[in-house]
Amino acid sequence: MFWNEQLETIERKALEKLQLEKLRKALAAAATTPFYKKVFADNGVDVSRITTLDHLRDLPLTTKHDLRLSYPDGMVAVPRTEIVRLHASSGTTGKSTVIFYTAKDLADWADLIARSMMATGTTRNDVFQNMMGYGLFTGGLGLHYGAERLGCLVIPSSTGNSLKQIELMKDFGTTVVHITPSYAMHLADVVSENGINPPDLGIKKAYLGAEPYSEGVKKKIEGQWGLDAYNSYGLSEMNGPGVAFECEYKNGMHLWEDYYIMEIINPDTGERLPDGEEGELVLTHINREAMPIIRYRTRDLTRIIPEKCACGRTHRRIERIKGRTDDMLIVGGVNVFPSQIETVLMNVPEVGNNYQIVLDRHNNLDRIHVRVELYNKMFEGDIKALDALRKKIVERLKALITVNPKVELLEPGSLPPSMGKAVRVIDKREI
Ligand code: ADP
Ligand code: ZN
Numbered sequence: 001m002f003w004n005e006q007l008e009t010i011e012r013k014a015l016e017k018l019q020l021e022k023l024r025k026a027l028a029a030a031a032t033t034p035f036y037k038k039v040f041a042d043n044g045v046d047v048s049r050i051t052t053l054d055h056l057r058d059l060p061l062t063t064k065h066d067l068r069l070s071y072p073d074g075m076v077a078v079p080r081t082e083i084v085r086l087h088a089s090s091g092t093t094g095k096s097t098v099i100f101y102t103a104k105d106l107a108d109w110a111d112l113i114a115r116s117m118m119a120t121g122t123t124r125n126d127v128f129q130n131m132m133g134y135g136l137f138t139g140g141l142g143l144h145y146g147a148e149r150l151g152c153l154v155i156p157s158s159t160g161n162s163l164k165q166i167e168l169m170k171d172f173g174t175t176v177v178h179i180t181p182s183y184a185m186h187l188a189d190v191v192s193e194n195g196i197n198p199p200d201l202g203i204k205k206a207y208l209g210a211e212p213y214s215e216g217v218k219k220k221i222e223g224q225w226g227l228d229a230y231n232s233y234g235l236s237e238m239n240g241p242g243v244a245f246e247c248e249y250k251n252g253m254h255l256w257e258d259y260y261i262m263e264i265i266n267p268d269t270g271e272r273l274p275d276g277e278e279g280e281l282v283l284t285h286i287n288r289e290a291m292p293i294i295r296y297r298t299r300d301l302t303r304i305i306p307e308k309c310a311c312g313r314t315h316r317r318i319e320r321i322k323g324r325t326d327d328m329l330i331v332g333g334v335n336v337f338p339s340q341i342e343t344v345l346m347n348v349p350e351v352g353n354n355y356q357i358v359l360d361r362h363n364n365l366d367r368i369h370v371r372v373e374l375y376n377k378m379f380e381g382d383i384k385a386l387d388a389l390r391k392k393i394v395e396r397l398k399a400l401i402t403v404n405p406k407v408e409l410l411e412p413g414s415l416p417p418s419m420g421k422a423v424r425v426i427d428k429r430e431i
Contacts, residue, residue, distance in 0.1 A: 001123070001248075003115035003150075007258055008313045015314060019261055020053050022286035027059075030292040035066065035074040056261065057272050061282065061295045067097040067237065076100055078290050088136040089236040096136075099236050100290040106145065108287055109239045112256055113146020116245035119254065119313070120205060120230045122176050124151030129174040131165060131183065132210065133420050134158045138240025139210050143178045146242065152176070159183065159419040162190040169201050176205045178232070178241075181213040181221060182422035185353035188224040189412060199226030207232045209241060211421045212321050212339050216346025220353075231320060237296050238283050244318055252305045252317030259287040262318070263295070264304055267325045278303040280325055281318065299325045301337075329425065331359065332366045332403035338424050341370065344396045350378050350389055354415045360428040369406045370397065376412055 002008050010018070027047040030036040040047065043060050050056070067075070076083070084103050088096040101109070122128070128147040132139030140158055147154045155168055165187065168174065179187070184206060191198045203225055208218065209232035218229045233253050234241035243260060244253035255262050260283045264273045267280040281298045285291075301324065305317040323337035330336075338357060345351045352373040360367050372393065378386065390407050397405045 001118050001121055003111075003118040008115065008119075008315065010258070010314055012314055015257055016053055018258055019286060020051075022258070023053065023056065023261060023284065024050065026284070026286045026288075026292040027294065029077040029289070030075075030294055033070075033075050033077050033292075035070040036292075036294065039066075053261070056263070056284065056295065059295055061265075061270060061297050062293055063297050064097065064237075064299070067293075068095055071095075072098050073100070075291050075293065077292055078102055083290055087138045087141075087236055087240060089138075097237065099138075099239070101239075102289045105239070105288050105290055108259070109142065109242060110145040110149040112239075112242045112259060113143055114150040115256070116232070116242050117143075117146060117150050117152075117176075117207075119245060119247040119311070120207075120228075121248050122147075122150065122152065122205065126152045126175045126204075127155065127172050128152040128176045128178070129155040129157055129165070129168060129172075131157055131159055131177055131179040131187075132241075137420075138234065138236045139178070142234070142240035142242060143207070162187055163194070166191055166194065166196070166201070169203065174201070174203055176207070177203055178207040178209075180210050180418070180421060181208045181217050182211065182354070182418040183420070184208065184221045185217070185224065186417040186419075188221070189353060198224055201225075203227050205230060207245075209233055212323050212327075212337075214339050214342045214346055215320065216343055220346060233300075233318070233321065235298060235300075237293055237298075238285055239288065243283070247309065247311045247313060249310050251309065252319055254309065254313050254315045255318050257315045260284065261286055262304070262316070264302070265297075267299075267301075275304045275306040275316075278319075278322070301325060327425070329357075329359065329427075331368050331401050334402050336401050340400055341397065342424075344400060345370075345372055345393070348389070348393060348396070350374050351393075352412050354412075354417065355424065356415050356426065357424055358426045358428065361430065366403055366429065367406065368397075368401060368403055369408065371408045371410055371415060373410045373412050373414055378409075379411055 031047050082102045083100045085101045088098050134140030188198050206229045222229050230246040234243040244255040246253050263282040264279040273279045281300045285293045301322040302318045323339045352375050354373045356371045358369040393407045
């Protein structure tokens with residue numbers, strides 16, 4: 001199902017032509033902002049000479065640090081009176097950054113969300129419960145207006161208050177939810193504790209995003225709730241959610257290339273990598289009046305899936321985000337992403353819904369302590385079985401990291417549940 005078939009299945013040549021037109025407009029607008037005026041001058045960039053998409057690689061990259069430097073409005077390209085809203089990033093990695101929108105920017109964003117939701121088969125007949133935080137965070141309002149645009153009945157329930165969430169699901173027949181993967185697993189437990197089998201609630205689809213998660217977690221949530229889970233990717237610097245979304249085939253996320261130009265770079269050298277190779281995603285927003293951002297380093301690691309998607313959309317897909325360049329852990333000299341540890345854990349059927357990775361240093365040596373919740377029934381059996389399970393997890397983790405991990409098995413509910421973005425890693429090492 002298409003929201004805008006012509007744009008979604010546009011031929012690559014025509015898409016690239018459209019991208020170039022929009023890029024030139026975005027660059028001209030950027031050149032009027034205090035931040036880019038200086039950056040372009042310092043780097044000898046004359047935006048009028050950018051006449052092919054390939055020239056983009058000659059432009060400097062923009063980082064999160066640059067956004068902080070230009071705080072609050074050094075990247076704004078329109079008069080203050082044209083701006084109708086601001087959002088701020090959740091500040092996962094430091095002081096938050098602020099993003100501004102004109103009325104057209106918001107309308108276009110809603111349109112993109114409507115497109116994304118329809119690509120998963122959602123229609124105006126659906127009841128959409130949005131369990132992402134409303135407020136400065138983009139996850140709440142972002143999907144909200146898109147779902148209204150599509151014509152769904154929208155329940156803006158935001159995060160937390162699990163019993164109320166369940167009551168709303170029951171009373172209004174929710175069919176589609178937007179939720180973080182960590183909260184989806186926690187909520188399934190709460191539903192079960194209240195004597196309800198989660199699939200009986202009749203939820204058909206979940207949009208899972210806002211934090212990195214593994215294929216194993218996705219499968220687990222699909223099984224717990226009896227629904228189809230779709231990966232949803234976005235970041236506040238690029239509006240928020242809706243940058244890339246899985247279609248009905250659930251096989252990588254279409255990155256909407258009429259709004260964003262994507263590149264994959266080697267995070268160490270900044271050099272552009274060919275399609276299919278894994279690296280850091282760099283995005284240029286070519287569809288925002290208030291705040292054009294050029295070649296933004298997302299710090300998210302992924303790769304472009306070059307093959308065509310069976311749905312007929314021509315916008316290329318990206319693979320599930322492996323992690324962020326800045327959340328890579330170096331444990332005993334070995335690079336490891338929390339998502340790799342999660343994959344190991346999720347492949348163990350006895351493992352429940354929550355886990356935590358604690359790092360510290362003893363006598364100058366790194367230590368890793370993995371705390372995992374198991375299902376209740378595991379604690380009804382004998383100690384030997386538990387110990388065998390613990391050893392199995394230790395062995396599997398050792399294949400990933402050279403340091404001997406300490407694994408602690410916990411009863412469900414032992415770790416703090418997360419409503420918003422999960423905090424999985426606690427690094428107590430002194431830098
Ligand atoms: P921040 O967390 O940097 O303060 P945001 O709230 O805008 O700012 O979060 C955006 C980030 O969330 C992305 O850059 C990415 O790391 C993560 N993210 C969002 N959606 C997904 C997803 N589907 N899979 C993995 N990571 C995601
Ligand atoms: Zn598709």
